[in-house]
Amino acid sequence: MQVTSYFEPCNLSTGDCKLRWVGLTSGKSNVGKRVGFMDARLNEKKFKLVGGSPSLDFVNSVGGWGVNREKKGSRNYSDTVLRDKLDSYADLVGWANHAGLLGEYERKQLLLLAEKKPKAAALVFKRGLRLRATIYRLFKSVIEDWRADQADLDYLNEELHVARGNERLTRVEKSFRWNWNRDAEALDHVLWPLALSAAELLASGDLSRLRQCGGEECGWLFLDTSRNRSRQWCDMKDCGNLAKVRRFRRRGQQLPT
Numbered sequence: 001m002q003v004t005s006y007f008e009p010c011n012l013s014t015g016d017c018k019l020r021w022v023g024l025t026s027g028k029s030n031v032g033k034r035v036g037f038m039d040a041r042l043n044e045k046k047f048k049l050v051g052g053s054p055s056l057d058f059v060n061s062v063g064g065w066g067v068n069r070e071k072k073g074s075r076n077y078s079d080t081v082l083r084d085k086l087d088s089y090a091d092l093v094g095w096a097n098h099a100g101l102l103g104e105y106e107r108k109q110l111l112l113l114a115e116k117k118p119k120a121a122a123l124v125f126k127r128g129l130r131l132r133a134t135i136y137r138l139f140k141s142v143i144e145d146w147r148a149d150q151a152d153l154d155y156l157n158e159e160l161h162v163a164r165g166n167e168r169l170t171r172v173e174k175s176f177r178w179n180w181n182r183d184a185e186a187l188d189h190v191l192w193p194l195a196l197s198a199a200e201l202l203a204s205g206d207l208s209r210l211r212q213c214g215g216e217e218c219g220w221l222f223l224d225t226s227r228n229r230s231r232q233w234c235d236m237k238d239c240g241n242l243a244k245v246r247r248f249r250r251r252g253q254q255l256p257t
Ligand SMILES: [Zn+2]
Pocket: 213, 214, 215, 218, 219, 220, 233, 234, 235, 238, 239
């Protein structure tokens, strides 16, 4: 039995992109029989890219960061994920594509590979969540000026080592460029640009514009590139607006229309 596969197109009119991998049998009695599919739900509207760096946008792929009340006695990192927007490896790949870190070719290849190796894909997804929390705590240590945990630094270095090992210097016409190793067929390809982005930003030498949104149950991170360094919110339309509404309510005033 020969199995062929294709991707059903997204329904862009609804804004809800359902990428389906469909395997079809081509034997006489089984033509068109569906033998498997991967549903990579990707509602692009739920992912906002307001961090100013891929690693910060990755940290912001959660609804918010909350306080871990079970961590009594230890430092309060506020590193509990609230309303996670990433539920699976396919979500992670979808997010990376939305953030411009993976092209269409890579996205399709990774989803096909995940279909063949679901357990390995689940493990990479776990690594992704750990990497995200690690990056979050490292940046938070910069914002709040405390010494980062060595364990977090070690883990980022581990992922960075894998990423660097998959960089390839390639020739593009008359010049040379860094590319990712495309021959690897590696499910963790999705993590490489994230580890590199976080390390490069941390080592950039100037993190004075790094901020954390003060919105309730938000905690998103961003680079404040405003001229007078006055940005307080991840997005004026969300946390900024909510804060404005609360301010007016406290004063017993009506919001201006
Ligand atoms: Zn916010």
